[in-house]
Amino acid sequence: MNEQDFILEPYNKAIENGSYTWQSPSNIALVKYWGKKESQIPENPSISFTLDACKTTTTLRFKKKIKGDIFSFDIFLDGKKQDDFKPKIETFFKRIEVYLPFLKDYHFIIETSNSFPHSSGIASSASGMSALALCLMSIERESTPEMTERYFNQKASFLARLGSGSACRSIEGDLVVWGNHKEIKGSSDLFGIKYPYKVHKNFKNYQDTILLVDKGEKQVSSTVGHNLMHNHPFAQERFKQANNNLSKLIDPLKAGDLKAFIEIVESEALSLHAMMMTSLPYFILMKPNTLEIINKIWNFRQQTASNVCFTLDAGANVHVLYPEQEAEQAMKFIQNELVAHCQNGYYICDRIGFGAKQTQ
Numbered sequence: 001m002n003e004q005d006f007i008l009e010p011y012n013k014a015i016e017n018g019s020y021t022w023q024s025p026s027n028i029a030l031v032k033y034w035g036k037k038e039s040q041i042p043e044n045p046s047i048s049f050t051l052d053a054c055k056t057t058t059t060l061r062f063k064k065k066i067k068g069d070i071f072s073f074d075i076f077l078d079g080k081k082q083d084d085f086k087p088k089i090e091t092f093f094k095r096i097e098v099y100l101p102f103l104k105d106y107h108f109i110i111e112t113s114n115s116f117p118h119s120s121g122i123a124s125s126a127s128g129m130s131a132l133a134l135c136l137m138s139i140e141r142e143s144t145p146e147m148t149e150r151y152f153n154q155k156a157s158f159l160a161r162l163g164s165g166s167a168c169r170s171i172e173g174d175l176v177v178w179g180n181h182k183e184i185k186g187s188s189d190l191f192g193i194k195y196p197y198k199v200h201k202n203f204k205n206y207q208d209t210i211l212l213v214d215k216g217e218k219q220v221s222s223t224v225g226h227n228l229m230h231n232h233p234f235a236q237e238r239f240k241q242a243n244n245n246l247s248k249l250i251d252p253l254k255a256g257d258l259k260a261f262i263e264i265v266e267s268e269a270l271s272l273h274a275m276m277m278t279s280l281p282y283f284i285l286m287k288p289n290t291l292e293i294i295n296k297i298w299n300f301r302q303q304t305a306s307n308v309c310f311t312l313d314a315g316a317n318v319h320v321l322y323p324e325q326e327a328e329q330a331m332k333f334i335q336n337e338l339v340a341h342c343q344n345g346y347y348i349c350d351r352i353g354f355g356a357k358q359t360q
């Protein structure tokens with residue numbers, strides 16, 4: 001597949017109005033995407049667990065209007081008009097218009113809500129952009145009903161990528177790869193694919209307890225962070241490392257080797273933050289409590305046979321990952337030792353999920 005394959009063919013069916021609702025989850029990368037080329041093409045491949053509880057629900061209402069030169073839409077978050085989201089959606093529409101030429105034919109009302117508080121520091125761009133891309137694909141499918149499920153998902157992921165890179169990994173589950181990798185069959189820079197190889201039962205229903213260390217606005221956005229990878233002194237090594245780490249993950253995923261899995265996942269999280277610290281300008285998104293939590297996880301693993309580990313996204317919050325069979329012991333540890341480091345004791349219990357769902 002290439003970009004041309006996603007350009008909508010001319011069609012005759014005129015749709016006057018309608019509405020679609022999709023629920024789309026967030027995802028957490030195990031091998032991280034950090035650094036991109038033009039058109040949201042990643043500098044290296046990444047792999048993520050699709051999440052289950054952290055999700056965005058978006059209803060897209062659309063009504064035919066006289067085709068004009070502008071995108072016409074209103075956006076609401078939890079029922080409140082949210083004009084400050086408009087520039088981001090406008091940029092998204094501009095990027096995808098060539099693939100969805102009907103965008104200027106309609107006035108859209110986008111109603112969105114998240115299962116997690118907006119101010120929690122959990123990025124809603126992956127779940128939000130993927131939910132919107134799926135609603136738009138439902139409109140496309142109405143005029144081209146012969147579309148296959150595979151094409152629908154691929155194009156939804158392709159469009160979501162143009163909204164926010166990591167959003168392309170939120171369409172399906174439970175493990176998704178985005179970015180061309182020589183050992184992963186079917187992988188593409190243009191969209192996410194379901195991880196195509198065997199995964200051991202140790203990773204079934206893997207748990208992710210998200211510890212909210214800092215709910216504040218990030219000092220440096222992902223967009224700025226990605227851009228700082230241009231001319232970064234360690235960029236090329238980092239892109240190689242991510243490729244190697246993805247290669248190295250294939251066997252542990254197959255064999256259920258949790259120790260090897262932990263080593264790759266934690267190293268990836270720290271490498272991501274090392275890139276931030278060695279950018280110019282340099283920045284640190286971890287907070288003292290992020291480090292307290294990491295140290296406690298390492299101590300706990302040393303003292304017990306636990307396979308609890310951590311990963312981080314572009315922020316201070318910590319994703320605590322562990323196998324389902326260790327859930328009871330892990331939750332005790334989290335409650336007794338880690339929750340004290342969360343802002344207002346706030347955390348979210350999540351787990352691997354299986355992708356987006358249409359609800360209307």
Ligand code: PMV
Pocket residue numbers: 028029031032033034046125164165166167222223226272313314
């Ligand atoms: O999708 P973006 O542009 O917000 O970038 C996400 C980057 C990380 O979350 C840090 C890593 C990843 O692969 O999800």
